[in-house]
Structures are given as structure tokens and as C-alpha cells.
Amino acid sequence: MKIKSIETFNKGCLCMVRVRTDDGAEGIGQTAPFNANISAIVLHQQIAHHALGADPSDLDTIADRWIEAEYKFPWSYVCRAVGGVETALWDLKGKLEGKSVCEMLGGKPRPFPAYGSSMSRQIKPEDEAERLARLRDSHGYTAFKIRIGKVCGHDEDQWPGRTEAIVPAVRKAIGDDVRLLVDANSCYTAPRAIEVGKMLEDNGVCHFEEPCPYWELEWTAQVAEALEQLDVAGGEQDVDLAQWQRMVNMNAVDIVQPDVCYVGGMARSMRVAAMAAEAGKQCVPHSSNLSLVTVFSLHLLGAIPNAAPHLEYGIEDVPWTDNLFTPALDVHDGKVMIPDGPGWGVTMNPEWLESAEHKISEVG
Ligand SMILES: [Mg+2]
The missing domain is CATH 3.30.390.10 (Enolase-like, N-terminal domain)
Structure with missing residues (x-):
């Protein structure tokens, strides 16, 4: 063939x-x-x-x-x-x-828990809090991720005080039983990330993503070392497997987040997941929109032993992913079904x- x-x-x-x-x-x-x-x-x-x-x-x-x-x-x-x-x-x-890809990799298609992933930094703290509480009630989400700081922000916030306001506001609105994750998208220096991290810990945040510029591995490792009550996550931008091994070896992150489409496909993503498993770390692939990348991530999570508890599932209205394939992804009781048909288990429109x-x- x-x-x-x-x-x-x-x-x-x-x-x-x-x-x-x-x-x-x-x-x-x-x-x-x-x-x-x-x-x-x-x-x-x-x-x-x-x-x-x-x-x-x-x-x-x-x-x-x-x-x-x-x-x-x-x-x-x-x-x-x-x-x-x-x-x-x-x-x-x-x-x-x-067979489904999940089965070929040794897993089993099943409903997999998802975290609702906010992409917005423009949203006001009170509006985000209200939106996530509503989604918790309508879709049964048991975890959410919100944005803090500013993208590559050199310690600046999207506007002064937003991060300090949004974290407690969302925590209060979603309740203590819902897991709260945050993404800083390369915002902070290590000292500032640690300061912000203490506030996150005080609010029961479990996952602090890309606290520092992602290429500053030593900074990120310092943050991971200093913060014991939460996990530092990262790696969505990283595509070099040798660099991935260094990141794992130096404990730059507690949770690895390869993007199946950035890193060059499933086999390479599986290799990153295996490096993490070897070091006792969890993996949750980066999948910030509802194109096929989220389908790929679902199959991967269904197959690896060190899957993080929740898939990343975008909650924004993204018209360019509408009507792309069937069956469409959907959240029920906080879970998304890993497609069980052959291959990816979806048919392009x-x-x-x-x-x-x-x-x-x-x-x-
Ligand atoms: Mg991210």
C-alpha cells in the first residue's frame, strides 16, 4: 500500500x-x-x-x-x-x-470529562463569573479555565486589577466543588508569577498554565518549584521532542500540554505523553477550538494512562468550526464522547x- x-x-x-x-x-x-x-x-x-x-x-x-x-x-x-x-x-x-484511533492506541471510547475553556481577556470579571456558573448549570461542567494577565504581558494585566478580581469572582460563582484552571499565556516574570500563584492557591486554583514566557524554561521551573498546592502546566507551543525531554527532566512543568496539530501529529504527541508518564506527570493536550484538534485530543486522552482529569473544550462562539463534521462534539453532564467509529470516528461535512x-x- x-x-x-x-x-x-x-x-x-x-x-x-x-x-x-x-x-x-x-x-x-x-x-x-x-x-x-x-x-x-x-x-x-x-x-x-x-x-x-x-x-x-x-x-x-x-x-x-x-x-x-x-x-x-x-x-x-x-x-x-x-x-x-x-x-x-x-x-x-x-x-x-x-477501529477508532483511541482503540488502536490501547484505549476505549467513552464519555470523557471536559473543562470549559474561556478564551476571552476582554470579558469583565462579573460577566465571566455569571457565564461560567450558567454553563455549569446547563452543561454540567465540573471544571473551567479562565485567562489571567496579558498575553506576553511583561507582568502587565489586561487592565489594572483584572486578575485579582476575576479569580475570586469566578471561584465564588462556580463554587468550591468545580475545578478552576487559569492560563497566563506567557505573561509573567518568575517573581511576579510566584506572587500571583500564591493568590491562585488561596482561591483553590489547581492548574497555572504558561505562567512565564514559554521559552523561559528556567523561570517556569522556578514557579513550579515555588508553588506546591497547584500544578504548573505548559508546552502547547513546544514542538521539538528533545526540548520536551529537557522540560520534563528539569521539572519546568507538572502537566504537559502538547498540541497534536502543532507538534506534528499523534505519534509525536503520544511520545510527549509517554515522557510525562515516565516522570509521573499528567498530560492534557492543547485543544482550544472545536475543529478536529479536539477530536484528536479526545482519542489521545482516552488512550494514555496519565491523562489529566479533563479535556480542554472551547466555550467561545467560533463560527468557523460550525458544521464542520458529524457527529458534532457536545457536552453532556460535563463530558464529551470520544467518537467510537473507525479512525477519528467523524465524517467531514x-x-x-x-x-x-x-x-x-x-x-x-
Ligand atoms: Mg494555553
Whole structure:
């Protein structure tokens, strides 16, 4: 069996990928959202010629080999393009074997608890508190994540006092039984992160994500060391597996958060999860929108022994992920079903594919 064609379907923030083999098998994958048109160009120009004619069955190392082959262009777009093809190959393999990806990885499809993930820093503390309490009641969420500080903020807040106001306001509104996670998106220096972290601990926050600029691993390790009552989480931007191993070895984070689409696909994400398991750390993949990345994360969480208790599930109204595939993801009693059909267990909406910009690379 050989890879015969690779197609991209690009529309707005998204680029879906379809791979077909010479014996007619096919699978669907996705590159990371945003600037997806650029990922599509990289896919056809730099990755397709490695993939076409290749045996698609060796999923353990195929992504590594393509990334290595493009070693003059490390990481970001190359990994995104590789991830698009690699995730399509998992779907293809699952369909051939009649198993979900979760089952192929040794797990079992089941409802998996989700945390409602807020993406908004513009929202006022009282509005966020009211919104999350409402979602707790309507969907049964048992955990939420909110945004604190400012993105790459050099210790500044979105506006003065927002962080100190939103954390207790949300805690009070959702009650003590609901887990509260926060994401600082690279905001703080280590001393300031530790100061903020003490306030988070006082409010029963369990997960402090990306407290410092993500590349400042020593700072992040200092924060993890200083704060004992909460877990420091991070790694969504990290795509280099050697760097991942260093992060784990130095205890920069307590919880690892690979993004399946940034890191170059499922096999590489599974490897990050395994590094964490070896060190006694939990894993929760980064999945901040309801495109296929959340489906990939669900299958991964269903299969690993060190899954964090909750999947990241975006709660914002994101029109570009509407009507993308069936069955659509949905939260019931605070849980999302890991799709149990073959491969990813979802079918792309044909109208969406037809409306997207189509490009194909094929053998010959
Ligand atoms: Mg984050």
C-alpha cells in the first residue's frame, strides 16, 4: 500500500487534509488552525514529495522522518503540515482496521470529562463569573479555565486589577466543588508569577498554565518549584521532542500540554505523553477550538494512562468550526464522547469540503 494523493481543503482558519492510497483507502486529517493557507503551501511544496509513494503504515516514525528531511526549516509550519498528513494517516489506518484511533492506541471510547475553556481577556470579571456558573448549570461542567494577565504581558494585566478580581469572582460563582484552571499565556516574570500563584492557591486554583514566557524554561521551573498546592502546566507551543525531554527532566512543568496539530501529529504527541508518564506527570493536550484538534485530543486522552482529569473544550462562539463534521462534539453532564467509529470516528461535512479551496498533489 502506497500513498497516492494528498489533498488540502483550505477555508479561512482551517486546512483539512485527505490522503488516499493506491488501493483506494482514505483518511481525513487537519493542520493546525490559523494561517492554514500557508500550512497548505508548505504541505504541497515541502512535505508531499516525501509522503507520496511512501508506505503509510509506519506511523511511529513517519512524521519524524519528514521533519528531519526538512531540517533546514525547523518546526512551526513544517510540523503543522506534517501533522495534517499524519493525522489523516491515523484515520486511514483506523478505517482499514475497523477501529477508532483511541482503540488502536490501547484505549476505549467513552464519555470523557471536559473543562470549559474561556478564551476571552476582554470579558469583565462579573460577566465571566455569571457565564461560567450558567454553563455549569446547563452543561454540567465540573471544571473551567479562565485567562489571567496579558498575553506576553511583561507582568502587565489586561487592565489594572483584572486578575485579582476575576479569580475570586469566578471561584465564588462556580463554587468550591468545580475545578478552576487559569492560563497566563506567557505573561509573567518568575517573581511576579510566584506572587500571583500564591493568590491562585488561596482561591483553590489547581492548574497555572504558561505562567512565564514559554521559552523561559528556567523561570517556569522556578514557579513550579515555588508553588506546591497547584500544578504548573505548559508546552502547547513546544514542538521539538528533545526540548520536551529537557522540560520534563528539569521539572519546568507538572502537566504537559502538547498540541497534536502543532507538534506534528499523534505519534509525536503520544511520545510527549509517554515522557510525562515516565516522570509521573499528567498530560492534557492543547485543544482550544472545536475543529478536529479536539477530536484528536479526545482519542489521545482516552488512550494514555496519565491523562489529566479533563479535556480542554472551547466555550467561545467560533463560527468557523460550525458544521464542520458529524457527529458534532457536545457536552453532556460535563463530558464529551470520544467518537467510537473507525479512525477519528467523524465524517467531514461534504458541503464544507466543496466550499473550500482545493489543491492536490499526487503520484505521477
Ligand atoms: Mg494555553
